[in-house]
Amino acid sequence: MPIGDVLPEISVLVSAVVLLLAASFMRQQDHWRLAIGALASLFAAAVLCALQLGEPARLTFAGVWALDGASIWARLLILATTAICVALTPEWLRSDRRHGEYYAMLLLAALGAMLLAGAADLLQLVMAVLLSSVTGYTLAAYHRAWPLSVEAGMKYFLVGALTNTLLMIGVTLLFGLFGSTDYAQIAKAATGAPQIMALIGLTLVVVGVAFKLAAVPAHTWMPDVSEGAPPPAAAFLTVAPKIGAAIALARLVTIFPADVVAWRPLVATLAVATMTIGNLGALGQSDVRRLLGWSSISQSGYALMAVTAVGLNAQAIPALLFFLGAYAAANLAAFAAVTQLRGRTNLADYRGLATARPGIAAVLVVSFLSLVGIPPLGGFVGKLALFVTTIEAGYAWLAVIAVINTVVSLVYYLRVLGPVYFGDLDGPVPVLGGWAQKALYLATLLTIGLGILAEPLWSELGRVMLLP
């Protein structure tokens, strides 16, 4: 067995177990030390992952595990995201009795997302979705004494249970049609005339992945989780599973030739619906955390644009990865700001924030403008890459719809920034502490850096391959 190929995953898994054991033996007030342990293990996994970059792209473990540029970069991104989320946590859970276990759960959730990114087999995909979901429910409902958190977890679970079932029905159909769950084998079998059953099976699987991506039609859990989950967990759940799911989706759909299974119109439709519904949902929100949830749905819609174009030109996967990276940095910065503000969520409470906390206000500006795609921030380069790849692929209409959506999104981001800068302050603005602050500024710097210093990463991503 080529154990070396999954060393990063093994190291995350082992660390999770060690952290869990350690948490049960340590005093509660020392649990913050486990955050350092988690950071160290994430760093180790990232190094192991980066070492794989030099090797040629290949499928291992009998073809179920893809080791290509797309999966390696996505997993690096997930590890970095998780690290920032870990740094947001110690002060937030300081008084929580189960503080230490949280890190173990977070690492397992990260593992689920990583498995999604590398899945090259339908059963492997199912396993990754399940691991990522089960841990996700727990993270969302971590404040079990707070009704909103429990409600978020419950809703997440119900939507998840339904879509996971659909996913498995889809997998069964595809297995029955093509006689294999292995992507490479399916790709070989899926030739010839258009197949309606294959399209139905694929649609069901896509819905299952869309749940992890918070894309239409399985997006409804996202605003509730974003509002009810502890902000550090919300930061994680709005970002990490999406990265894995987007790559998993791209890998899944490309195994079918577009003339056998018409997946491009399917994904394009989902993209349009997701970005539009996400933006319309965000428009009326007066709750910042909910608003971020809806905005994160619309961002999934933009990511789906790149998936639509996969295979039509070489830039689709680099554009997808870059966009995900920029989105991750900006969204983490936004949630870090909310966390640092002790979860302040009512829009009216943000009035005059710039007077009391100019630094956090500036972070909100940078992260929101990056999510809109204002240059020279990371989000701009990401969106530019998306537009370029969709227009080049002949989907100019999709780019036009994305542009209209972007204009709409500007309205609700400005509805937050307006009071922050133009309103009058009432009352003190307490903040959380040093850990969260460092995470906050790190995410902000990444958001800016991805824009201004886009070249090294972009040219590196230009060589990325997607198997099979």
Added chain:
Amino acid sequence: MLTLTILVPLIGALAILYVNEDRCRKVACVLGAIPLLLLIIAWIGFDTGAGAPVFQWVESYPWIPSLGVGWRMGVDGIALAIATMSALLFVAAIAWPAETQGRPRQYYAWFLFLEAVSLGVFLTLDLLLFYVFFDLSLVGLFFLIGRWGHGDAQRAALKFFVYTFAGSLAMLLAIIALVLTTDPVTFDMRELIARQPLAGMDVRGALVLLGFVIGLGIKTPFVPLHTWLPPAHVDAPGPASAILAGVLLKMGTYGLIRIPFSMMSATFARYAFALGIVAVVSILWGALVAMAQRDLKRRIAYTSVNHMGYSLLGIAAAGALVGGGEQAARQMALTGATVEMVAHGLITGSLFLICGVFWQRGREYDLQTYGGLAQVAPRLTGFAVLASFASLGLPGLAGFVAELQIFVGTFGVYPWLAAIGLVGILITAALFLQMLQQLFFGELPARWSDFSDLGRVETRMLTVLAVLVVVIGIYPVWLLTLINSTTAVLTGGP
């Protein structure tokens, strides 16, 4: 050197956040004046002789080479003239004694930031960088209007940002569609002008042109894309209004010349007549609606729509044919359009600064409440009269030079459009004279008996702008030589 022109105010914008509050304005003035100095040096060193390169002071550094994007700077005559005017207007706006509402640092920081990115729009030779600066100018003005505006400032700022951002994105799509036709992909404006990448592509060319016209048209703005302009102007603080009218609107017309006019001249020529009609509609609509306004600032805002219409008419006439046909007339129209941009910047900039005086003293823009101010504020009256006359196109002032050339040039290409457009000048004359009469003559209402005249700094700033308006009106050769060196090339002349 052009890079410095942008970097100095940009870094200054950060640095000023750490300057003592009392000295903020002085420091900002110095930092804001440096780009002006640099641009004047660039002007002196600009070679206008025959055979000189079109773009001078060129600098180029890679930024995202794999996308063909670079930090490319350079100017031709048109860009240099407009950029220098903008830098001057920024100095005036920054030096203007503003109500900073207890946040002088942020106020001046945003102004310097806006100066840097606005100059960037005119000085860059990279299409993507053009877009970057174009967008950032929105961010800068959004905060200036929203934070330091009055009335329903938040709403006006939001409307301004969303409306013009929609335009930017339309332009972004057009830019991408234009650039993707080159191989390897490049955003270098010089390359794109030389290659004319859309020549022979009818449908794609028309769509790309439509994207540019919508994007730049919202910014210019022409009717019917102008509705964001009046609220943004009315609720903005005086200096920000001056910048909005004097600098930001120019980005629209300048962009039209720089991008569709130069990079896709065949497509532009095909639709030039339609643009000419839009221009005439803007001229008439802007003038008529301005006439109906009782609000001082709204009235001047609508005259901007009218004046930018002249500029657009000149550009449309100049781009009507490809090659050398009617070259003299077309060159004249394009030169006129550029001079109109410079003149409008100076004149309307002064007018909006003067509006700021009315708000600071009286908290009132309603024309009807004023009257007889000539008795108490002679200096203010003098500047307002001069600027108004210049704006309505009195011979001997800058506006006349511009409008004469535009109309003479347009007569050579589209005589009917020029004839209809002339009506606009008549209406503007009426509306400005009526406005002056209402404000400064007649009986002085009792509540304005202690209306104070212009202060020292205000007088000085308006004097500089007024002197330039007069100089361009009487002796425009220095400006025309610079602009003609470029418009000759653009219209296919010798």
